[in-house]
Amino acid sequence: MAIQVTPLHPHIGAEVAGIDASVVPDEETLAALWRAIDAHSVLVLKQQSVSDAQLKAFAAPFGPLEIGRAALQGGKRRLDIPEIGDISNLDIDNNIRARDDRRRLDMLGNRLWHTDASYMTVPVVLGMLFAVAVPPASPLGAGETEFADMRAAWDALDDDMKALCEPLIVEHDIFWSRGQIGFTEFAPGEREKYPPSPQKLVRRHPGSGRKTLYLSAHASHIVGWPVADGRLLLHDLNTHATQRQFVYSHKWQTGDLVIWDNRCTMHRGRPHDENAARDLRRATTLDVGSTLDEAA
Ligand code: OGA
Ligand code: MN
Numbered sequence: 001m002a003i004q005v006t007p008l009h010p011h012i013g014a015e016v017a018g019i020d021a022s023v024v025p026d027e028e029t030l031a032a033l034w035r036a037i038d039a040h041s042v043l044v045l046k047q048q049s050v051s052d053a054q055l056k057a058f059a060a061p062f063g064p065l066e067i068g069r070a071a072l073q074g075g076k077r078r079l080d081i082p083e084i085g086d087i088s089n090l091d092i093d094n095n096i097r098a099r100d101d102r103r104r105l106d107m108l109g110n111r112l113w114h115t116d117a118s119y120m121t122v123p124v125v126l127g128m129l130f131a132v133a134v135p136p137a138s139p140l141g142a143g144e145t146e147f148a149d150m151r152a153a154w155d156a157l158d159d160d161m162k163a164l165c166e167p168l169i170v171e172h173d174i175f176w177s178r179g180q181i182g183f184t185e186f187a188p189g190e191r192e193k194y195p196p197s198p199q200k201l202v203r204r205h206p207g208s209g210r211k212t213l214y215l216s217a218h219a220s221h222i223v224g225w226p227v228a229d230g231r232l233l234l235h236d237l238n239t240h241a242t243q244r245q246f247v248y249s250h251k252w253q254t255g256d257l258v259i260w261d262n263r264c265t266m267h268r269g270r271p272h273d274e275n276a277a278r279d280l281r282r283a284t285t286l287d288v289g290s291t292l293d294e295a296a
Contacts, residue, residue: 002018002032003016003017003018003019003029003032003033003036004016004017004018005036005039005040005043007040008044008248009248010245011149011151011152011245011246011248012040012041012042012147012148012149012152012246012247012248012265013040013041013042013043013044013147013248013250014036014039014040014042014043014044015043015044015045015046016033016036016043016044016045017046019033019045020048021045021048021050021054021055021058021130021257022048022049022050022051022054022058023058024057024058024060024061025058025061030061030062033062033259034062034207037126037207037259037261038205038207038208038261039208041147041149041151041260041261041264041265042147042248042250042258042259042260042261042265043258043259043260044250044256044257044258045256045257045258045259046253046255046256047255048130048255048256048257049255050130050257052079052080052081052084052281053081055084055128055130055257055281055283056081056083056084056283058128058283059083059126059128059283059284059285062125062126062285063125063126063285063286063287064285064286065083065283065284065285065286066083066085066117066124066284066285066286067082067083068085068117068282068284069174069194070085070086070103070106071083071085071086073187076092077092078090078091078092078094079281083283083284084281084282084283085281085282085283085284086281087107087110087129087280087281087282088132088133088277088278088279088280088281089104089107089274089277089278089279090277090279091103094277096274096275096276096277099274102185105181105183105185106178106183106185108181108183109177109178109180109181109183109217110268110269111181111268111269111270111271112177112180112181112217112268113148113215113216113217113238113242113266113267113268114177114216114217114218114266114267114268115214115215115216115218115262115263115265115266115267116262116284117262117284118172118197118199118214118216118218118219118262119172119173119174119177119194119196119197119218120194120197121197121290122286122287122288122289122290123197123199123262123263123286123287123291124262124284124285124286124287125261125262125263125285125286125287126259126260126261126262126284126285127259127260127262127267127282127283127284128257128258128259128282128283128284129145129257129258129280129281129282130256130257130280130281130282131252131253131254131255131256131257131258131279131280132254132279132280132281133254133277133278133279134252134253134254134278135272135273135276135277135278136273136276138272138273138276140270140271140272140273141270141271141272142251142252142270142272143252143269143270143271143272143278144249144250144251144252144269144270145249145250145252145258145267145268145269145270146247146248146249146250146267146268146270147247147248147249147250147260147265147266147267148241148242148246148247148265148266148267149246149247149248149264149265150212150213150214150215150241150264150265150266151205151208151210151211151212151264152245152246153213153237153240153241153242153243153246154202154210154211154212154213155210155211156240156246157240162202165201165202165213165237166201166202168200168201168202168222168223169198169199169200169201169222169223169224169292170198170199170200170201170214170219170220170221170222170223170230170234171196171197171198171219171220171221171222171223172196172197172198172199172216172218172219172220173196173197173218173220174194174218175191175194175196176196176217176218176219176220177216177217177218180217196220197290198223198290198292199214199219199290199291199292200214200291200292200294201213201214201215201222202214203263203264203291203294204294204295204296205261205263205264206263206294206295207261208264210264212263212264213237213241214263214291215234215237215238215241215266216266219234221234222234241266242266249270252280263287
């Protein structure tokens with residue numbers, strides 16, 4: 001099936017037409033989608049209609065699928081398939097979660113610029129979010145998802161800063177990112193299950209050969225530096241990398257399927273009317289190893 005790719009932004013994001021995500025992609029379609037991902041980092045597929053099972057089947061040829069932190073916690077879930085992440089403000093009975101609901105507060109960490117699961121030794125590659133219900137416009141916004149281009153951000157650093165960053169290793173920690181918004185209510189045993197992970201600050205994106213900054217709200221400090229110095233450098237890099245010229249803001253419509261490469265982007269959710277349902281479903285592919293073992 002021939003696909004049409006139309007850029008949405010000078011650096012990041014493209015709309016892709018000619019794909020039906022309820023059908024498992026064949027070899028040719030898979031290769032075309034990878035080419036588009038490698039070029040544009042974020043793909044938007046409009047007017048899709050997929051069940052959770054179809055989303056899982058569509059994502060599976062791209063790589064082994066992640067089972068997220070919430071699904072691994074056990075207990076009853078709203079969604080049946082563990083490989084489909086529940087990115088919603090709904091409880092297991094499809095009611096909107098209370099303002100002080102623990103799971104809601106944990107998920108508010110997604111409002112900080114981040115890349116998914118960088119606190120895991122082996123992090124993730126693709127995220128695929130499918131919109132089932134979208135909140136209406138409100139003074140706070142409509143729950144947009146923003147994506148920032150970490151390859152363009154790297155390119156825009158000056159040579160001295162590139163040389164400084166190149167060899168650095170960063171410790172990523174889910175407890176650090178959640179602590180930034182005052183969420184410290186982790187279940188007993190969570191700390192042990194999710195210890196911090198070291199990651200390269202500068203990665204080479206395999207599909208494009210381009211270098212990229214690997215930043216995230218989970219990024220706590222720089223290994224071998226005083227914590228304060230590392231945090232301040234990461235703060236400056238985050239400010240640089242999330243300037244508006246590097247950002248594509250996705251305004252959701254139901255039926256949108258957005259695919260992004262976590263290795264070379266950051267993303268964040270934006271606020272919305274908390275009394276309206278927002279229901280996104282996510283499939284996520286795992287990487288094959290630690291960033292520390294990647295080719296420079
Ligand atoms: C995610 C995420 C942001 C949003 O699903 O990984 O960070 O807008 N989502 O819901
Ligand atoms: Mn995320």
